[in-house]
Each structure stands twice: as C-alpha cells, then as structure tokens.
Amino acid sequence: MLAVLQVILLVLDIVWWLVIVSAILSWLFAFNVVNARNPVVDSIGNFLYRATEPLYRPIRRVLPDLGGIDLSPLVVLLLIFFIQQVIVLYLIPAVYRAGV
Template identity: 90%
Template sequence: MLAVLQVVLLVLDIVWWLVILSAILSWLYAFNVVNSRNQFVDAIGNFLYRATEPLYRPIRRFLPDLGGIDLSPLVVLLLIFFLQQVIAIYLIPAVYRAGL
C-alpha cells in the first residue's frame, strides 16, 4: 500500500511540473519570446496544452472572468499541494500503523 501512495505522490509531482511548465510556456508565447511557428516549440506547447487543459477546464467554469489573467494553474497547484499534504500527513502514517 505504501508503494501505491508513493506512486501517487510521484504522479502528483509530475503533474505539478507540467502545470508550471505550461504556465511558463504560455507567458513565453504571450510575450513573443519563443517562435510559435517552430515545430519543436509547437509540439511541446501542444503536449502541455493536452496534458493540462483537462485539469483547467472544470476550474475555469467556477472562477470569475478576470480578463487576461488565468488563475486556474494556481488553483490546480494549490489542489496538488493539498493532496500531497493529506497523503504525507494522514495516509502514509496510517499505512505504517496498519502495517500494510
């Protein structure tokens, strides 16, 4: 059971970094730092969009429209942090106590 929790924590860490990379790339697109016509940059952007958009979409329905500011990555990062803390503080010690 502990191995399953560690895999879940690893997946949450990977999603954390994907969200951060997606936000950084969106800023680089917005300020024309990267060439969006470059195939490599476009492939990375497309991957990050497909990986993170399913996480953002439900949150965007509940957040107010703030114009050009998108707070959904911040909300996703806070949810990931919350889940990691719940696993680390409550679930892992419970698994140790249960001897699973």
C-alpha cells in the same frame, strides 16, 4: 499500499511540473519570446496544452472571468499541494500504523 501512495505522490509531482512548465511557456508565447511556428516549440506547447487543459477546464468554469488573468494553474497547484499533504500527513502514517 505504501508503494501505491508513493506512485501517487510521484504522479502528482510530475503534474506539478507540467503545470509550471505550461504556465511559463504560455507567458513566453504571450510575450513573443519563443516562436510559436517552430515545430519543436509547437509540439511541446501542444503536448502541454493537452496534458493540462483537462485539469484547467473544470476550474475555469467555477472561477470568475478576470479578463487576461488565468488563475486556474494556481488553483491546480494548490489542489495538488493539498492532496500531497493529506497523503504525507495522514495516509502514510495510517498505513504504517496498520502494518499494511
């Protein structure tokens, strides 16, 4: 059971970094720092969009429209942090106590 929780924590860490890289790349696109027509940059951006958009979509439905400001990555990061803390503070000690 402990191995499963550690794998979940690892997956959450990977998603955390995907969200951060996606947000930074979107800023670089917005300020024309990187060329979106470059095939490598376009493929990275497409991958990040496909990886993070399913996380953002339900949150964007709930959040109010703030114009050009998208707070959904921040909400996703907060949710990931909350889930990680629940696992570390409550589930892992419970697994140790249970001896599973």
